[in-house]
Amino acid sequence: MMLRGFRDRDQLLTREGLFFTVVGNLHPEDRIISYLKYIPNPGGKWGRGKSRYARMLQYYTIPSLLDTIRYLEEKYRHYVWFSEELGIKMSAVPKEYVQRHYKPEEKLSELLNARRRDRLEEAVVNLVGLISDESGVATTAFGVTGSILVGIHNVKFSDIDLTVYGVSNSLKVKEALTKIYDDSEKPVKRLPPGKLQYLLNRRMRLYHLSREDAELICLRRWNRGVFGSIDFSIHPVKLEEEEKLRFGDYRFKPKGIVTVEAIVTDTSEAMFMPCTYRIEPMRVLEGEAGPDLTTVTSFEGLYADIALEGEAIRVRGKLEAVIDRKGRIMHHRVLVGSPEAEGYDYIVVVKS
Incomplete structure (x- = not known):
């Protein structure tokens, strides 16, 4: 390890x-x-x-x-x-x-072993226990982040933000949560209509999305829900040995803003930060991009794990040349979540 x-x-x-x-x-x-x-x-x-x-x-x-x-x-x-x-x-x-x-996993271990916990900390322990039982993923593979991690949370309004470590564990948790949401006996639910509508309106406003696109994204965000009356999220994180690259293995050279439509060919990196979709480009709607455009990467967490393999997506973002340590251009990518796009970049599923 x-x-x-x-x-x-x-x-x-x-x-x-x-x-x-x-x-x-x-x-x-x-x-x-x-x-x-x-x-x-x-x-x-x-x-x-x-x-x-x-x-x-x-x-x-x-x-x-x-x-x-x-x-x-x-x-x-x-x-x-x-x-x-x-x-x-x-x-x-x-x-x-x-x-x-x-470190989120250390904080969770501390809460699991604590003799006294406040109402929100108690909810963290119970939620992790439930997801662990349903997924078969050990509690040691989870963590708690956000304001709870640093001990400045407010029990009146703070949410629960969890982490789950490892690719395999993340996939198991995703599968378990989608099943839990459909079980009326479990206290874990998808966001209720009122909260979903609020979130929908906010995403339309902040990300400049149409109602239809924002609604599909909200419905596909499997990692957000409510536990009792408390909002929660869970974020997959790779382990060090699962990272294929090191910082600096590639440099990225900007080539301007593009809008493209493409077919998603691989989503194995789509649930992590940054999220990456491998694609096969179909058509360029804005700017210039060649056939060596092979990936879409997003630092906007909103777009993580929202498209399925085989689906068509429309992407607006910064085109970048991906350059290796020897100075060779290996391929191009579209980056979503860049200062240059000024918040007007996106990934949306194109419905046929």
């Missing part, structure tokens, strides 16, 4: 008391790619006693992410970094500024 690194959905506490959420499993040697989530604020809604925090990332969208980067440029420039490999400016925490590395 490889040494545990910095994984997707881990949390970092910096010297200044800022909380960052780790993005993906691949990082440069000297820093961790992550986004600013919480900052100290006396009037914040999260925290305990006098230690209060405000949420900086208001929505999980690229425009909202860019707001946090602008804040960091003004206040904490050492957390803003231009990646030559990825070709973009982003937030990343230098390792020497990490005061504490929070």
